[in-house]
Amino acid sequence: MKVVVDFDLCESNAVCMEIAPEVFEVRDDDFLYVLDENPAEGLHDKVRDAADRCPKQAITLEG
Amino acid sequence: MSDNGAPRIVIVGASLAGVHAAQAIRRSGADAEIVLIGDEADHPYDRPPLSKQYLGGDWDAEKLLLRPSKDPDALGVEWRLGTDAVGLDLEARTVRTLSMDDGPDEVGFDGLVIATGARARRLPDTDGLSDVHVVRSKADADRLRAAVADRGGPIAVIGAGFIGGEVAATFRSAGHDVTMIEAAEAPLTRVLDAEAGMMIAERHRVEGVEVRLGVGVDGFEIDDHGDHQHVRGVRLADGSTVEARTVVVGIGAIPNTEWLGGSGLEIDNGVRADATCLAAPGVVVAGDVANWDHPRYGRPMRVEQWDNGVDQGGYAGRRILADLAGEPIDPFDPVPWFWSDQYDWKIQFAGIAGRGREIIHGDPAEGRFAQLYLDEGGAPCGLLAVNRPRHAIKGRQFLTSAASADEIRDALA
Ligand SMILES: Cc1cc2nc3c(=O)[nH]c(=O)nc-3n(C[C@H](O)[C@H](O)[C@H](O)COP(=O)(O)OP(=O)(O)OC[C@H]3O[C@@H](n4cnc5c(N)ncnc54)[C@H](O)[C@@H]3O)c2cc1C
Ligand code: SF4
Numbered sequence: 001m002k003v004v005v006d007f008d009l010c011e012s013n014a015v016c017m018e019i020a021p022e023v024f025e026v027r028d029d030d031f032l033y034v035l036d037e038n039p040a041e042g043l044h045d046k047v048r049d050a051a052d053r054c055p056k057q058a059i060t061l062e063g
Numbered sequence: 064m065s066d067n068g069a070p071r072i073v074i075v076g077a078s079l080a081g082v083h084a085a086q087a088i089r090r091s092g093a094d095a096e097i098v099l100i101g102d103e104a105d106h107p108y109d110r111p112p113l114s115k116q117y118l119g120g121d122w123d124a125e126k127l128l129l130r131p132s133k134d135p136d137a138l139g140v141e142w143r144l145g146t147d148a149v150g151l152d153l154e155a156r157t158v159r160t161l162s163m164d165d166g167p168d169e170v171g172f173d174g175l176v177i178a179t180g181a182r183a184r185r186l187p188d189t190d191g192l193s194d195v196h197v198v199r200s201k202a203d204a205d206r207l208r209a210a211v212a213d214r215g216g217p218i219a220v221i222g223a224g225f226i227g228g229e230v231a232a233t234f235r236s237a238g239h240d241v242t243m244i245e246a247a248e249a250p251l252t253r254v255l256d257a258e259a260g261m262m263i264a265e266r267h268r269v270e271g272v273e274v275r276l277g278v279g280v281d282g283f284e285i286d287d288h289g290d291h292q293h294v295r296g297v298r299l300a301d302g303s304t305v306e307a308r309t310v311v312v313g314i315g316a317i318p319n320t321e322w323l324g325g326s327g328l329e330i331d332n333g334v335r336a337d338a339t340c341l342a343a344p345g346v347v348v349a350g351d352v353a354n355w356d357h358p359r360y361g362r363p364m365r366v367e368q369w370d371n372g373v374d375q376g377g378y379a380g381r382r383i384l385a386d387l388a389g390e391p392i393d394p395f396d397p398v399p400w401f402w403s404d405q406y407d408w409k410i411q412f413a414g415i416a417g418r419g420r421e422i423i424h425g426d427p428a429e430g431r432f433a434q435l436y437l438d439e440g441g442a443p444c445g446l447l448a449v450n451r452p453r454h455a456i457k458g459r460q461f462l463t464s465a466a467s468a469d470e471i472r473d474a475l476a
Contacts, residue, residue: 011409011452012452012453013402013409013411013452013453013455013456014452014453014456014457015456017456018456018459018460026453030453045090048090051130052083052086052130052373052377053370053373053374055111055369055370055402057109057129057130
């Protein structure tokens, strides 16, 4: 699984970070950082959940 | 039961909640046949952009699609689009349908998810007026876009709720003359509070929207061209007239429950259900149509918000599987959360409003702030964040864990 974020859509609301902090982090500069573009199997459910709950549909999962 | 003996789950309403119910069932790995019935012809799309980027012409239809619509086969469901559910027989365990292409049919189920959402409330006696619009479906937004491209402004928006505010902001940003008319003394008094509502009204005024508060609509000024009629203006209760060639009505939504008439399900502001969203054995509700016993708030609640559609949809999928397997499941007990984008304002709200409130961060005058709401007992119950998107989500976490007001003040100051 590869995590791709469309930064034109992302508004840094940290919904994804609430669900999968291992993979998504919104820092004090108000930008989202993807900490792990290829998360391990054990994180896939969480990452899928984060992609679902992103209100801007900014997260795409490939593979 | 399907041919191979796997249970058949029928989901009625192929939009946000319905699709997430289907997805949750597939992701569980359960062996179940899923039939997804929806009256719209299009594969499921996202509604929030309909009053924002799509209405403004910044997005095309492709961009609206919900993710599973991009590869519909991958969802592993039998799609029955363009198909209305017209009746439910709980005893025979069948849904009666009427399809645009194939006519009437009947489909049996072992489990049923009701996710028929809501439709826009209209003003009485406006059916024949093609210049009077609502925005609920892509078809509505397409009509409105075309009308404004064709006839232009001025535009009158009736109702200063979130959808009205977004439509006004979209058209004002595109350079149209816009008047927003609201019967209440302040916008959003039911959802937020009068002061916050007035801040949003003020934001519209600064952008050049004419905002008329505390005045109802009496009717329309019409130009009669024989075979068709055009709106010239909106007549207000105070005797004045607002010039308008296009009118958008945003006065709330009505849950789509008519097809359940006579089914025996309790219909009261949507479909009533218990704390696990179960409306009857083997029947679960989700999304805008669901009025379930919300454990946290101790009362029935119906939530017309995007995140709830996703969350409750997924829960409904798991709920129906638990029901079929005779297994227990925790109640559905979220802190609700929604957003609204108007101009450069990102408005977000977690929880529910209460009487007490205090600004805990930023300054409304600068258009960046967070406001905490407190319930009668002084406990935190809601958090409004404007242009502070992270605050709302953190606030929601704190509300979920029933944090004290001091903890929230400290963390979000
Ligand atoms: C213009 C607009 C902007 C919005 N913006 C925001 C926002 O910014 N933030 C936010 O939090 N929320 C927003 N929302 C709310 C959010 O979109 C809804 O909460 C969400 O769509 C609810 O999903 P649902 O699946 O429950 O219902 P719906 O999306 O209403 O879907 C129900 C589906 O069932 C179909 N249906 C109805 N009856 C039948 C039947 N008898 N047989 C077959 N099919 C049937 C309907 O046609 C529809 O396709 C917005 C809504 C609109 C309309
Ligand atoms: S949830 Fe979506 S919009 Fe919010 S920070 Fe994550 S990617 Fe960005």
